[in-house]
Amino acid sequence: xKRSFAKFEERLRAGALHAELTKRALAHHxxxxxxxxxxxxxxxxxxxxxxxxxxxxxxxxxxxxxxRLFDRMPNGVSRMLKR
Numbered sequence: 001x002k003r004s005f006a007k008f009e010e011r012l013r014a015g016a017l018h019a020e021l022t023k024r025a026l027a028h029h030x031x032x033x034x035x036x037x038x039x040x041x042x043x044x045x046x047x048x049x050x051x052x053x054x055x056x057x058x059x060x061x062x063x064x065x066x067x068r069l070f071d072r073m074p075n076g077v078s079r080m081l082k083r
Contacts, residue, residue, distance in 0.1 A: 057081055
């Protein structure tokens with residue numbers, strides 16, 4: 001799977017999620033790029049991803065939809081949501 005931040009932003013804008021996800025990422029002191037591409041071990045990025053994934057899940061998005069949106073594997077998203 002080839003990851004692209006530009007395509008990620010396009011998907012967010014197409015789904016009208018760009019502004020909301022940017023706001024939620026910045027609330028955790030993380031940029032949208034770090035939320036998408038950042039290392040998995042950084043505590044701030046992990047906390048921001050958890051918050052964003054949980055919010056998307058509450059909005060009715062499934063694990064597969066969230067994984068496709070962020071170009072991630074569904075099992076990683078599922079694991080993050082179980083915390």
